[in-house]
Amino acid sequence: MSSQPQALLRPWHSRMHAHHGWLRTFLTFSFAGQYDPLWTSFGPLRVVNEDRIEAQTGFPTHRHAQFEIFSYVIGGKLSHRDSMRQGHQETLSPGSVQYTRAGTGIAHSEFNLQPSKETHFMQIWFRPRKDLRHVEPQYFSFGSLGAEGKRDGLVTLIAPSGEIMAGKKGSAAQAGGEEPIPAHESIVVRASILTGKGKTVSHRWGEGSDAEGQEGKERWGLVHLAMRSGYKDPSKPSSPSKEGEASVKVTLPSSAALETKNSKGQAVSQAGGQKEWVLNEGDAVFFKGMKVGEEVRVERLNGDEGQEAEFLLFDLRAGRPGEEDDY
Numbered sequence: 001m002s003s004q005p006q007a008l009l010r011p012w013h014s015r016m017h018a019h020h021g022w023l024r025t026f027l028t029f030s031f032a033g034q035y036d037p038l039w040t041s042f043g044p045l046r047v048v049n050e051d052r053i054e055a056q057t058g059f060p061t062h063r064h065a066q067f068e069i070f071s072y073v074i075g076g077k078l079s080h081r082d083s084m085r086q087g088h089q090e091t092l093s094p095g096s097v098q099y100t101r102a103g104t105g106i107a108h109s110e111f112n113l114q115p116s117k118e119t120h121f122m123q124i125w126f127r128p129r130k131d132l133r134h135v136e137p138q139y140f141s142f143g144s145l146g147a148e149g150k151r152d153g154l155v156t157l158i159a160p161s162g163e164i165m166a167g168k169k170g171s172a173a174q175a176g177g178e179e180p181i182p183a184h185e186s187i188v189v190r191a192s193i194l195t196g197k198g199k200t201v202s203h204r205w206g207e208g209s210d211a212e213g214q215e216g217k218e219r220w221g222l223v224h225l226a227m228r229s230g231y232k233d234p235s236k237p238s239s240p241s242k243e244g245e246a247s248v249k250v251t252l253p254s255s256a257a258l259e260t261k262n263s264k265g266q267a268v269s270q271a272g273g274q275k276e277w278v279l280n281e282g283d284a285v286f287f288k289g290m291k292v293g294e295e296v297r298v299e300r301l302n303g304d305e306g307q308e309a310e311f312l313l314f315d316l317r318a319g320r321p322g323e324e325d326d327y
Contacts, residue, residue: 003318004288006259007259007277008260012227013282016036028224031047041323043317047069048123050224050226051121053111055112056115063106065102066133067126071122073095074120078112078119080110081111092141096142099181101139128185129164129184129186132185150191150310154201155190156190158181159208160187164185165210186317189313191311194248198300201298205292218290219291219316221316223314224284225248245302246308247281247302249299252275252296255294257272
C-alpha cells in the first residue's frame with residue numbers, strides 16, 4: 001500500500017538532545033533513553049544522530065548485532081577499532097565513512113584521539129533486510145578520495161549490495177574511483193558540499209538502487225543539512241542564525257505539491273501544498289510517497305562567505321506497516 005505523498009520538516013531545535021560533557025548530540029529518532037512516539041524510525045532508518053565528541057574521549061568498546069551502522073566524518077578525526085578476526089583499526093578524516101555490518105554480533109569503539117580538537121560526525125543505523133540480519137560481521141570504509149567530487153556534486157557513499165540488486169547493474173564509477181559501500185537493504189546515501197550561492201545538485205529517486213527504472217514505484221527520502229558552522233545551543237531555539245551559517249533550498253520540481261507536517265505531526269503547508277523547503281544547519285526534511293524517476297534538487301541559498309553547505313541525501317525503500325515496532 002502506497003503512502004500518501006507528504007513532507008515532514010524536522011528543524012534542528014525540534015530534535016532530541018543530550019549533553020554528556022564529552023559528547024553533545026542531536027537525535028533525530030528516539031535513542032538512549034530519550035523517546036518521542038512520533039519519531040522512532042523512518043522506513044529502515046533507526047538512528048540519525050549528529051555528534052560532537054571532545055578530544056581524547058569517545059565511545060568505549062560496546063556491542064552491536066543485526067544493524068548496519070556507519071559514521072560520516074564532518075570535522076576532526078575519528079578512530080575505529082573492532083573485535084572482528086581482522087581486528088580493524090582505522091582513523092578517518094573529514095568526508096570518510098566507517099561502516100559496520102554487525103550481523104551476528106561485534107564489539108567496536110570510536111574515539112577522538114586528537115590532542116585538542118573536537119570531532120564532528122553523523123552516526124546512522126539502519127535495519128537490513130530480514131533474511132540478511134544474521135550474517136557474518138563485516139567492516140567497510142569509504143575514504144575522502146571523493147572529496148572533490150562532492151564539491152558542487154553528489155558522491156554515492158552507500159548503495160544496495162548484490163544480494164539486494166539481484167543482478168541489476170549498480171551505480172557507475174564516480175570521482176575518486178571508490179565503489180559505494182554495499183548495504184543489505186534498498187538504501188542509497190549520497191553526500192554533497194555546495195560551495196557558493198546558487199550551486200545546485202539533483203538526484204532522481206531510485207537512482208543507483210534496485211528500484212531504478214521501475215517508474216512509479218514508491219521511495220522515501222531524507223535530506224539532512226549538517227551543522228558545519230558550529231554547535232547550536234538547543235536552549236536558544238529562536239536565536240538568529242550563526243554568522244556564516246549555510247542554508248539550502250530543497251525542491252521537488254517534477255512532483256505534485258505536498259502537504260507538509262512539522263515535527264509534531266501538525267500540517268503546516270500553505271493551501272495547495274508546497275514543492276520547496278528551506279533548511280538551515282541541523283534541519284532535515286523527510287519525504288514519503290516519492291516516485292522512482294522524480295527529481296529532487298538541493299540549492300545553496302546564501303553567499304560564498306562562511307561555511308560551505310554539507311548535506312546527506314538518503315533514498316530508501318518505502319516503510320512497511322508495523323516496521324517501527326520491528327527493532
